[in-house]
Amino acid sequence: MANTRKRQQGTANSTSPLLEVRDLQASVNNVPILRGINLQVRAGEVHAIMGPNGSGKSTFAHVLAGREHYNVTGGEVLFEGKDLLAMKPEDRAREGIFLAFQYPVEIPGVSNMYFLRAALNAIRKYRGLEELDAVDFLELVGKKMKMLGMDQGLRDRPVNAGFSGGEKKRNEIFQMAVLEPKLAILDETDSGLDIDALKVVAEGVNSLRSPDRAIIAVTHYQRLLNYIVPDMVHVLANGQIVKSGGKELALELEEKGYAWTDDAERTGQPAEKAAEWRT
């Protein structure tokens, strides 16, 4: 990712947000997808992002996680005061960002456990902690699997390979539970889950909630938000946050759909204007 911006490495204090996104613009293959996103997430908060298909929710999540081939064309992102966009994806994870993928990737030949232990130890090493040995790791994993009601058989299977949709989503949350990120971004982790699985996933997410962690949950449905109650709900449309509100907003969206937010978009930040900023 081309990135020439350099910033003083700052440290977070109690008043500065954990994540600060300022006028973030990004394009894929020269097509602008994110067109000026502003968002502040403080430690301890849960933010929900909703919005129609193709509005840029996943793109936003991946730009935060550091996927290649997204061209950040403007704006900046600070994570605990540090320039997130200048970091490699692995360093973002080590700093405490975790993205639960909307479509988790299958990796045949790499066992779930080997993978997760390599990840955990890479993160621990980065933070100056001792690496976990196999015994301690298995104990940790055993606990988390139990908490999430996961089939122990999934442990030794290759990462996501041949997993059902639900198993994949659960595996994302399981990884999150083991890696204990400071900021978890859940991209439609609730989609395709039955109500029982949804409860389990929500429980896993809630068990991570603490005053020094935050969650961004991308979802189309209010039902997840019954279990993971958000502090803020944002509507993303056409690459911009066109409306933000409290948890009631999610209910309103569920009732009325996104159509009415079009007005908000028009009266809010017109797309034309976003285009002007880029030039």
Place this chain on the structure above:
Amino acid sequence: MAHVIQDESLYLSNYRELERSLGASEPAWLRRLREESIQTFTELGFPTTREEDWKYTNLAPVSAIPFQSAASESVAHGHPTLEDLESVLWVGSSHLVFVNGHYSEALSCIDGLPEGVKVRTLSAALEGEGDLQEHFARYAQRRRHALVALNTALWQDGAYVRIAKGTVLEKPIHLLFVSSSGGTPVGSPTRQSARWGAPVVSHPRILIVAERDTQSTFIESYFGYGGGVSFSNAVTEIVAGESSVIDHYKIQVENSESFHLATIQALQERSSSFATCSIALGARLARTEVGAVLDGEGADCTLNGLYLATDNQHVDNYTTVDHARPHGSSHQFYKGILDGQANAVFNGRIIVRQDAQKTDAIQKNKNLLLSEDAVVNTKPQLEIFANDVRCTHGATIGQIDPEALYYLRSRGIGRNEARTLLSYAFAGEILDGIRLAPIRVCLEGSLHARLADDISSHGGTELQS
């Protein structure tokens, strides 16, 4: 011209020397065999890239180097000790060790073999029971293949194993060939060519005869000791008797200056099962030809392979499965990982003779390219003369899946480690097929280390994100 082309005359003079030193000590049939073979070699000469089978593998560098045969196991070259070999003599198996083509009694150990198993050096076998002639040099194509002919003319020693009818061999027999080309062990930081010996050639030779209803496991391995230039030209012949089960592994880890050419030829009788797995990690240029003739009904053959090459390494695998009788099955699965400017060749030939109805033959070759400069040439060659057969083949050349790489990195795993992990996973399918656990474990370890090494030394060439 600035340099002398050594070509075939060097080997002819090697032959004359050997002939003089052996005098009349060898039986007449063998002397005749050697004489015929050196003639074949001088007539054919080293294969050139003009020949279809050698199109992608150029032996010109081999023929240009004035290789010398070692006169005895230790002369003029550093000699490995048992300690040096400890890490490669896994299983606590019986092992015969040869250094530069000569048997080393001190390094070898034949122990706890059941009755009915005979393990001899070829030179001992010549003096002993006299049953060597029955199968020796009858399967590999010494009349048509220059390198097989060269080996047949010039071999100095090797192994002869015979498993008598009905014998089950629990532990593997390990035949280890060391190319020792100087006193500096491979991997030692001082790579001063001054300390290496002259380029050394050896012609390892193996004959395995497994009679009917036997079960046995063999490891044939080639190691480099010292950093100098060496050339191994090996020939292995295997007879799989009726209903015998043979599990064979070939492991090649010679140093990056060496040349390794090997031919393995198996003859399979009725209902026999022969499986071989060929692992190529070392050498500057390595070519392994594996051939099996399924000459009895219902024979089953598995040819697997795994090759890793980096820098300027060239690795070539050439297989030939010849289905001559009905109801045979064969499975070939070769996988390769190429980095740097490495070159790989896979040529998989399947012949199904008119008589071989109900044959089931499958061949797969998959390659993973870790660099843009690595090159793979892969070619299936099917010659099918029977009409009721199933024959499938497929080859792929791919790169590391960027999505998988991103996924691993997004979890905190560094880029190089993630690439190592994914390359290793690619090799997994072949490793998992290795039934001999100590070999598998050992290979897993060295493969992982090797990949990590390659990837960290080449990883910088690619654009960092």
